[in-house]
Amino acid sequence: MRLQKYLALAGVASRRASEELIKKGQVKVNNRVITTLGIKINPEVDVVKVDDTPVLYKEKKVYLLLNKPKGYITSVNDPHNRPTVMDLIPGIKERLYPVGRLDLDTEGLLLLTNDGQLAYRITHPKYKIDKKYLVKTVGIPSPEKIKSLEKGVLLTEGKTSPARVRIIKVESSRRWAWVEIIIHEGRKRQVRRMFELVGNPVTRLERIQLSFLTLEGLKTGQYRHLTLEEIRLLKRELGILG
Template sequence: MEIRLQKYLANAGIASRRKAEKYILEGKVKVNGKVITNLGTKINTEKDLVYFNDKKVCVKNKKVYILLNKPENYITTANDQFDRPTVMDLLPSISERVYPVGRLDYNTSGLLLLTNDGELTYKLTHPKHHISKTYIAKVKGIPDENSLNKLRKGIVIDGYKTSPAKIKLVRKFSENSEIEITIYEGRNRQVRKMCEAIGHPVLKLKRIAIGKIFLKDLPLGKYRYLTKEEISYLKKL
């Protein structure tokens, strides 16, 4: 069976397909002892030997799907050059090599999916699929309906107009408030920039759902495996 090299690396749990492409371009991948930098390269899964950073790559059949309630001050990568804690530190008992599906900022908490299913990761993170992500944002001040409507219709940040978002004012406090925001894009720090654009900067941010996968009452810093129904739902998106 022939398969593209980046897809094979993703299936083996090395990284997402796009990150695997980056590794190939950086010369970190060998096939039968030869460094490969061509993204169009296909391999024979029964005959060819693939190495990443000089370690043999093998595709394991067991797929793992994890939901983590990420705390603030954790990096959403496997390693950090500044030696900050990463989300992998919260999964000490997971023997399979998994990687995050997308990112959550260092100072953002909440729902993070991790898996070794490269195909699912590719689907969930590709911009064309527009999968909803829901956040609770504690913001400075109390935005009025006019400000919230700007977010609902789409607002210009970093030179582009965001897609229409679902917005709901959840709670009011004396000097700040909480709003529920559902977006269908995944641009860098998008929710924070949207709130900043209407004059109500984010004080705390938590992701509570991806599509119909909900964080619910999972304790902070803990994880659970997705149910069969949740996995089936994600694969059908």
């Protein structure tokens, strides 16, 4: 975050007046006088003072659950000007970041937050947070293929962790099936690559659950704030105090 923005958010002065304070040498970061505009700080780490008085500002933590449509990039911005998931939350003032990624053609449940600790723990395999996907495959995965997916398949960067897999529905002509898979990793295009490896490419992919969170009540493209109870339960599962 830019220093002048931090000062403005903390209520020290307006953005323009904060810039003047910096130019006059009245602002210190980690006890070093700053006179150059544009310097960035980390509010969680850096100590900011104005006239030797500490400036304290804690950004409000925001937790959103979005039902991502196809055709949106899971990114804060895109150099090619493609639509991003941030375009779907225009009314949110806080600077949020997607937790993990859903690729362009994947739909479904996506969390966005400015809580870095929670985001890190959700995406790290160490914490074993279940991610449930609904997969439409070309052909019907055989029992042997299902077992292979469950035990873990060898991708270029290593073997996948054990998964839970079950066939939900088989089309009458047996040309395709709906398959449910639960994993706790988040490698790039992991689910698609796993099914391609066993010979049943994916034609549609939707994440329908993350831990206990589901898409219930959310239409495609809609989002909602997590409830206080959901935040509390999620933090407890992740071992986050407070």
